[in-house]
Amino acid sequence: MSKARAIWALLLGLLVATGAWVATEAAPVRMGPVTDDWGVVRVARGQPIVIAYWLVVAGPDASLGVDSRRGIEIAIDDKKTVAGHPVRLIGEDTGCNAEGGTTAATKLAANRQIVAAVGSSCSSEAVPGAPILCKAGIVTVSPSNTAPKLTDPNRGPEYACYLRTAHNDLVQGRAAAQFAYHVLGVRRAATVHDGSPYAEGLANVFADVFKRLGGTITSQEAVSPTDTDMRPVLTRIAAGKPDLIYYPIFIAAGGHITRQAKEVAGLERVKLMSADGTFSPDFWKAAGEAARGMYHSSPDLSVEALGTKYQQFLDKHQKKYGEKPLSAFHAHAYDAAMMIFAAIEKVAKKDAQGNTYIGRKALRDALFATRNFPGITGTLTCNPYGDCADPKIAVYQTISADPAKWNPGTDPKKVWSMKR
Amino acid sequence: MAAGVARRVNFVDAFLWAFRLVVVAVVVWGTVGTLRLGRYTGEQWVDFVIFGLAQGGIYALIALGYTMVYGILRMINFAHGEVFMSGAYTAYFVAAPLAASGFLNRHPILSLLLLVGVAAAVSLGVAVLVERVAYRPLRRAPRLVPLITAIGASFFLQYAFRGLYGSGFKAYPEFELFKGEWQVLGVGILRTQAVVLVSAAVLMFSLYQFVMRTKVGKAMRAVSEDKDAAALMGIDVDRIIVLTFAIGGAAAGAAGILYALVFKQVHFFMGFVPGIKAFTSAVLGGIGNIPGAMLGGLFLGVVESVGPALFLDGLGIPAPYQLKDVIAFTMLVMVLIFRPQGILGERLAAKRA
Numbered sequence: 076m077s078k079a080r081a082i083w084a085l086l087l088g089l090l091v092a093t094g095a096w097v098a099t100e101a102a103p104v105r106m107g108p109v110t111d112d113w114g115v116v117r118v119a120r121g122q123p124i125v126i127a128y129w130l131v132v133a134g135p136d137a138s139l140g141v142d143s144r145r146g147i148e149i150a151i152d153d154k155k156t157v158a159g160h161p162v163r164l165i166g167e168d169t170g171c172n173a174e175g176g177t178t179a180a181t182k183l184a185a186n187r188q189i190v191a192a193v194g195s196s197c198s199s200e201a202v203p204g205a206p207i208l209c210k211a212g213i214v215t216v217s218p219s220n221t222a223p224k225l226t227d228p229n230r231g232p233e234y235a236c237y238l239r240t241a242h243n244d245l246v247q248g249r250a251a252a253q254f255a256y257h258v259l260g261v262r263r264a265a266t267v268h269d270g271s272p273y274a275e276g277l278a279n280v281f282a283d284v285f286k287r288l289g290g291t292i293t294s295q296e297a298v299s300p301t302d303t304d305m306r307p308v309l310t311r312i313a314a315g316k317p318d319l320i321y322y323p324i325f326i327a328a329g330g331h332i333t334r335q336a337k338e339v340a341g342l343e344r345v346k347l348m349s350a351d352g353t354f355s356p357d358f359w360k361a362a363g364e365a366a367r368g369m370y371h372s373s374p375d376l377s378v379e380a381l382g383t384k385y386q387q388f389l390d391k392h393q394k395k396y397g398e399k400p401l402s403a404f405h406a407h408a409y410d411a412a413m414m415i416f417a418a419i420e421k422v423a424k425k426d427a428q429g430n431t432y433i434g435r436k437a438l439r440d441a442l443f444a445t446r447n448f449p450g451i452t453g454t455l456t457c458n459p460y461g462d463c464a465d466p467k468i469a470v471y472q473t474i475s476a477d478p479a480k481w482n483p484g485t486d487p488k489k490v491w492s493m494k495r
Numbered sequence: 496m497a498a499g500v501a502r503r504v505n506f507v508d509a510f511l512w513a514f515r516l517v518v519v520a521v522v523v524w525g526t527v528g529t530l531r532l533g534r535y536t537g538e539q540w541v542d543f544v545i546f547g548l549a550q551g552g553i554y555a556l557i558a559l560g561y562t563m564v565y566g567i568l569r570m571i572n573f574a575h576g577e578v579f580m581s582g583a584y585t586a587y588f589v590a591a592p593l594a595a596s597g598f599l600n601r602h603p604i605l606s607l608l609l610l611v612g613v614a615a616a617v618s619l620g621v622a623v624l625v626e627r628v629a630y631r632p633l634r635r636a637p638r639l640v641p642l643i644t645a646i647g648a649s650f651f652l653q654y655a656f657r658g659l660y661g662s663g664f665k666a667y668p669e670f671e672l673f674k675g676e677w678q679v680l681g682v683g684i685l686r687t688q689a690v691v692l693v694s695a696a697v698l699m700f701s702l703y704q705f706v707m708r709t710k711v712g713k714a715m716r717a718v719s720e721d722k723d724a725a726a727l728m729g730i731d732v733d734r735i736i737v738l739t740f741a742i743g744g745a746a747a748g749a750a751g752i753l754y755a756l757v758f759k760q761v762h763f764f765m766g767f768v769p770g771i772k773a774f775t776s777a778v779l780g781g782i783g784n785i786p787g788a789m790l791g792g793l794f795l796g797v798v799e800s801v802g803p804a805l806f807l808d809g810l811g812i813p814a815p816y817q818l819k820d821v822i823a824f825t826m827l828v829m830v831l832i833f834r835p836q837g838i839l840g841e842r843l844a845a846k847r848a
Contacts, residue, residue, distance in 0.1 A: 270817060296816055306542075311803075314539060341539075357663055360664050
């Protein structure tokens with residue numbers, strides 16, 4: 076009897092606590108000179124402003140996240156102080172999957188000192204992770220998520236704190252389809268995705284645009300990221316007699332498709348094309364010589380396209396880390412961090428003692444109000460759904476497939492860039 | 496009471512019958528639909544079957560290790576996928592310098608035998624070590640305990656390789672000799688797949704002969720039937736168990752090289768999925784039964800390769816190859832419902848277990 080009563084009491088207590096929590100969340104918070112609906116971060120005089128990253132910095136896809144983290148670190152070196160405070164960077168690994176994104180976002184959401192975040196790396200992490208940060212009032216800017224649905228006009232209020240400096244794949248998919256149709260002159264294409272939001276979104280955009288241009292999509296296939304035997308699915312593709320296969324997936328499965336495609340009857344002369352997810356020397360290791368001659372769509376990271384600012388960035392990168400960038404999104408991460416710093420300086424208010432107060436919703440609104448921001452990747456202007464990129468897409472062709480010779484621009488050779 | 500039991504049994508039976516009918520109806524409907532569509536040529540169907548047999552041969556070789564250990568110890572060695580990985584991964588460090596020096600393409604058969612030897616030796620060593628460290632101290636423990644240490648050993652091996660050699664991919668060198676196709680009875684077969692099929696068949700046949708015809712094989716069968724009685728007859732049970740792990744490990748190592756021939760890359764996590772699939776093959780064929788594991792492996796490989804095109808295309812399901820694991824595991828559930836002992840499993844095994 077007493078046990079049952081205890082349980083009821085506990086439930087009631089939980090209910091009251093939840094109610095109280097919801098009530099405090101909804102009401103504007105007042106702290107120092109700032110009132111804000113989402114809460115206020117107080118940074119004591121002389122203390123650092125905390126910025127967090129949630130990127131994939133370990134495991135098989137680590138090159139993607141480490142590349143972005145270095146972009147943020149160089150931005151912090153360049154900026155030195157924000158609103159009179161130094162900047163401290165903390166972070167969590169996201170593993171390039173939904174579970175990792177959820178864990179990292181939950182950990183960051185629990186830290187009330189975090190002012191803003193940079194991340195995530197893979198779109199699959201952001202789909203469940205961004206709403207967790209939004210609930211905690213932490214605004215986040217992704218340097219490398221490209222899935223269209225993350226900044227879709229119908230994305231829902233749970234993504235209200237999410238922006239990105241990476242291109243939307245509506246742009247990359249369109250560029251890839253235009254290249255295939257107009258430059259390669261192919262009329263029949265097949266697509267393959269791996270069930271991830273990134274790959275599925277990009278493959279669908281490619282197929283839509285290719286059909287609108289007048290081409291035929293012979294089949295739209297899917298594999299799973301752990302598949303190794305691609306010959307059956309390639310045989311199915313061969314039945315449609317395509318001239319090109321577009322498979323914007325990740326390194327492991329992409330390597331298997333590249334190696335096995337020419338072995339399947341009917342695909343000996345087919346052209347292969349992948350995207351930024353496999354644009355890495357690691358992909359050449361996985362695909363071997365079979366990668367020779369294939370195409371990749373990827374952000375255009377040439378000094379001709381980005382200007383001298385990018386050359387200066389590369390010099391700093393070489394000096395600080397002693398090597399070339401590992402992947403394609405370091406400049407986007409640099410711009411994401413700089414955009415956040417500018418927005419903080421716009422909304423931060425000081426009290427008489429020199430402590431700084433930052434309203435969370437005010438910071439979010441300031442970021443969405445970014446107009447004509449001069450970044451490395453271009454002039455950034457954010458739309459109401461969080462797309463801030465000034466996208467430049469190029470197509471590269473693999474020449475040697477020797478990982479030691481990886482040097483985007485010459486090998487893989489830049490063969491086309493998007494007209495704007 | 497008796498009536499109640501009878502009614503319950505009837506209800507379950509009726510449900511299982513309905514389930515069976517639904518699956519058969521879906522399969523027949525899909526197959527007829529696909530054949531009517533006429534999307535694939537006869538040659539492509541043959542290709543599907545050959546791709547499936549090559550993949551299935553690899554599953555079968557790994558499945559042998561699962562089934563032999565189960566037959567003797569009544570436990571699932573979940574570290575077996577990692578035993579497979581460690582052989583293939585280590586042999587890479589022999590294959591790469593051989594290819595760089597040109598020896599690989601000057602003496603392809605010798606190199607292949609050398610690689611198989613290295614992989615089999617390493618896998619054998621790892622399998623025996625795992626048995627010594629993770630299973631033998633727990634020989635008299637409840638059955639769940641070695642299952643958990645098996646999963647622990649599996650993680651340990653994966654992350655040991657990751658720590659030693661990094662998390663990236665390593666590309667296996669290609670044999671010039673095995674590039675291209677051979678014409679067999681008017682059908683083009685990829686040379687790598689022909690090599691895999693023939694080697695898998697030879698290995699499986701010799702293993703079967705070993706178990707059925709030699710004295711040690713007889714001792715293994717005796718231990719599998721009754722450990723205590725075998726010990727009373729003067730058989731060193733521990734030695735036979737080690738030997739079983741060694742043979743299963745060597746087969747997995749050889750399978751690792753065949754896998755590397757077909758897929759041409761290795762990484763630390765490569766053992767997980769083939770391990771699960773091989774375990775499925777062993778259960779499909781009747782766990783504890785050696786010909787059953789071979790049949791189960793080939794069957795699973797062919798179903799995975801042919802199934803999505805044959806059953807799902809006709810139903811109008813887009814991108815059917817995403818569902819190939821669904822087909823494989825539906826097959827497993829069907830077998831477990833209607834023939835719990837597996838395709839070739841004996842009722843005797845179920846009674847003893």
